Amino acid sequence: MQRVTIAQVAERAGVSTATVSRVLSGRGQFSAAVERKVRRAADDLGYQVNVIARSLRNSRTDTVGMVVPSITNPFFTSLVESVEHALGKEGKELFLCDARSDPRIEARRLASLAARNVDGIIVSPSHGVDSRPAVQQTAEQLPLVQLDRFVDGTTTDWVGVDDVAAMRQVMDHLHDGGARSAAYIGSLMTHSSTEQRFAGFRRRAEELNIEVKPHEVLLGDYSVEWGEEAVARLIAEGGLPDALVCADDLIALGATRACRAHGFSVPRQVQVTGYDDIEFSRLAEPALTTVHQPRDRIAAEAVRLLAAASLAKDAERGPHAHIALVPTLVVRDSTRAAPAPQHRI
Amino acid sequence: MQRVTIAQVAERAGVSTATVSRVLSGRGQFSAAVERKVRRAADDLGYQVNVIARSLRNSRTDTVGMVVPSITNPFFTSLVESVEHALGKEGKELFLCDARSDPRIEARRLASLAARNVDGIIVSPSHGVDSRPAVQQTAEQLPLVQLDRFVDGTTTDWVGVDDVAAMRQVMDHLHDGGARSAAYIGSLMTHSSTEQRFAGFRRRAEELNIEVKPHEVLLGDYSVEWGEEAVARLIAEGGLPDALVCADDLIALGATRACRAHGFSVPRQVQVTGYDDIEFSRLAEPALTTVHQPRDRIAAEAVRLLAAASLAKDAERGPHAHIALVPTLVVRDSTRAAPAPQHRI
DNA sequence: AGTTCAACTGTAATCGATTGCGTAAAGGTG
DNA sequence: CACCTTTACGCAATCGATTACAGTTGAACT
Known part of the structure; x- marks a missing residue:
């Protein structure tokens, strides 16, 4: 062979x-x-x-490593797809690693990628704090860009969306639909994304005079199950607010399901929003209003940053780029378009 | 660095x-x-x-390549996840490639993986015929196992499920639910999986005296859109049969959606089944009855076969293994459990 | 004719880790 | 004490491609 x-x-x-x-x-x-x-x-x-021999000689592998918290999360899946395509254009290949949302596994993966001499690493960190040592250390060895999520206290490139701006759109839309109270169903605050989104949620809620229903924040993980559980908890603890703002689509899908299971009509009685615009948000009943992330753009920017970093080498690792793309609100049927509460099929 | x-x-x-x-x-x-x-x-x-240097010397890379038709198809996604985990246990890493359902891209990917000296390749071929040259040629160079789908006329290991047995279960269940006519909504017959499933469908339909409604087979691709279109076409061409047997969950989700959009109640008027048991089949309205594929087992077997093949080297490439695991039917709400048509919420 | 220079092509070092072979020292045996 | 094993470790070749450097050739020029 x-x-x-x-x-x-x-x-x-x-x-x-x-x-x-x-x-x-x-x-x-x-x-x-x-x-x-x-x-x-x-x-x-x-x-x-023999690519191996060439790599040894050139110390370039034409290979990029990508580490995501979970391949089964459709959002990351499509991000992976976008990255894969973007890399294909550059003649590079993708090493995919699943960190299973565990910073320790993540650290091993990062080290292993570094040992494999990948030309660069794209990582969506599993944890906003615990991921730090591994990410920072890896970034000192080779070009690394963080995607979507960001680890506090690291100095690397980052590409993602402006969560605060997105939440402003979400809240404005809900407000238009008549919402006067809302709950935020997030994941653990240890993800920068949920944290940012929550910040945007809270700020705009205040400005619009929307009551934030349970004062304590609801914390779980990015899963359908957590969405279901959160709603059950809200109902048990005093009922649902006018709107449920979820940190991602999976949570929103679970929340919607739970609302209906408990006899609440969506969007008539409760409006629900998601985040990411995964494919199935369109297929849910009712179709989910959500925030669309420009995945191809994100991927393209990430690949571009890596390429740039590879050229610059250790020479002048200039200031790191933080690229926040502005996502767009996709209005579907889980929220009310008009101020007047009107049911639509 | x-x-x-x-x-x-x-x-x-x-x-x-x-x-x-x-x-x-x-x-x-x-x-x-x-x-x-x-x-x-x-x-x-x-x-x-330096893994590169070691690889050059040892001609082993501890790396396995995987090529799938589409990363965004949730079935393949979870297959990738399973493979990734199975490989992790062996200290191997995964090179992931998306063939975008195009045999030409697939061929390039396979060649590129071979050039990278991966220890083995796991591929779910994009096309039952056109994928052949690339798959066969790659298999001659290094250990290769086909997953789920199989290219006709190739001699390699294969791991998948017994589609015929699965379809027998599906048809028996539909028959119990009172179905006396059924349509098969598949993808192009150029995928071995859809072909096998159709064969199983047809055989059991005959045995159970279930009328196969449109005689010509419905051919599209594995997507929600195609499911929707197929149903629209059926309705236009003379109405729906008692049951819609879909080649995968995406098609089934689309079909269900279309049925309801056209005013047909599922499962009361039309029963719908999927295949794969992707996560969202559980979340759909109504939750989808489908065939669960033992993904972890499939992945584990594939990895095992690769390891075995690596040891054997070109020495005695013995007869190739074809491992068909038996999938299980998961009954949910898109079909009728009891013979008496009863509506359930 | 003697130089000069560009165009080709070959020799050998190099990337970094692994490993067969050789050897020196340590330990064992009669 | 001579001789044979082990044990422990270094030397140098090797994996396959790339490339700095040097050598050869022939055409162009003075």
């Missing part, structure tokens, strides 16, 4: 390995006659470069 | 690089004193092996 080497091609073509390398990589100069012989020999033998 | 080499450790410890290698890999023999010095030096310097 992987048997034919450059030396064999060289022998068959009657030239040196250096020449073969030059012809095949197009660097340096060579006569047309030699080029023909070499290409002929390479084709005959079915030569393919 | 990746600066400290084995030579530096050797110098600091006052030994040769050979000794450092032996100590760190635990192969060969060495005195306790030397071991201490070497470990000390390695720790002080923060030494990490």
Whole structure:
């Protein structure tokens, strides 16, 4: 397997390995006659470069590592897809790692990627605090950009969305729909995303005079189950507010389900919003109003930053970029469009 | 980056690089004193092996490539997750590639993985026919196992489920629920999975005397949109049968949606079944009756086969294994449990 | 004709870890 | 004490491609 080497091609073509390398990589100069012989020999033998050997020599692997908290979360899945496509255009390959939302596993993955000499790493950190040592240390070794989430106290590039701006849109929309009280169903505050979103939620709620119903924040994880549980808890503890603002679509889907299971109509009695615009938010009953993240843009920016960082090398690691793209609100059926509470099918 | 080499450790410890290698890999023999010095030096310097260099020498990369038709299909996503976990236990890493359901892209990906000297490849082929040359050729170079789908005329290991047995369960269940006619909504027959499922569907339908409604098979792709379109077409062409048997959950979700949009009640008027048991099949309205694939088992078997194949080397590439696991039917609300058509909420 | 220079091509070092072979010292045996 | 094993470790080759450097050739120029 992987048997034919450059030396064999060289022998068959009657030239040196250096020449073969030059012809095949197009660097340096060579006569047309030699080029023909070499290409002929390479084709005959079915030569393919040994990427490993080349990497060792060039200390470049044309490989990027990506670490996400969970591959099964559709949001990350589509982010992975976008990154994969963006990398494809650059002729790079993707090493995918699932950290299973565990900073320790994440740390191992990061170390392992670094040991594999990837050209760069894209990571969506599992934890806003505990992920820090590994992320920071890895970032000191090679180009690293954080995606979506950000670890406090790290100095790396970051690409994500402006959560505060997004929440402003969400709250304005809910307010238009008549909401005068709202609850935020988030995940643990240890994710920068939920924290930012909550901050945006709270600020705009205050400005719009929307009552934040349970004062204590609801903390769980990014899952359907947690959405269901949170709603059950709210109902048990005194009823639902006019609106449920969820930190992501999975939670929102669970929340919607629980509302209906408990006999509350969505959006007539309770409005529900999600975040991410995963594919299934469109298919839910009712279709979910949510915040659409420009995933392709995010991925493209991340790849671009990595490429830039690779060029700059350790030379002048300039100031790090924090790119916040503005997401768009996607209004569907889980919220009320008009101020007058009107039911729509 | 990746600066400290084995030579530096050797110098600091006052030994040769050979000794450092032996100590760190635990192969060969060495005195306790030397071991201490070497470990000390390695720790002080923060030494990490250069996996690339090691791979070149060992011609092993501890890396497995996986190619799937689409990362965004939740079924493949969870398959990827399972494989990732199974590999983690073996200390191997996963190279993930998305073929975007295009055999040409798939071929490029396979070639690229082979060039990267992965230890093995797990592929779920995009096309039952067009994927053949690339799959076959790659399989001749290195261990390869096909997952879920199978390319006709290739000789490689395969792990998947017994589609025919699964369809038998589905049809029996639908028959119990009173279905006397049914349509199969599949994807293009160029996927072995849809073909097998259709075969199972047709055979059991015949045995149970269930009328196969439109004689021509409905062909599209594995997507929600296609499910919606197929139902629209059925309605336009003369109405719906008692049951819609879909080749996967995405199609089933789309079909269910379309049924309801056109005013047909599921499962009262039309029963719908899916295949794969993706997470959202549980969340749909009504929750989808579907076939659960034992993903972890599938992944584990695939990884096991690869490991075995790596050991065997080209030596005696014995007969190839075809492992068909038996999936289980998951009955939910999109079908009728009892013969008497009874509505349930 | 003698130089000069550009165009080609080959030699060999290099990337970093691994490992077969060789050897010196330590330990064992009769 | 001579001789044979082990044990412990270093030397140097090796994996395959790339590339700095040097050498060769022939054309162009003075």
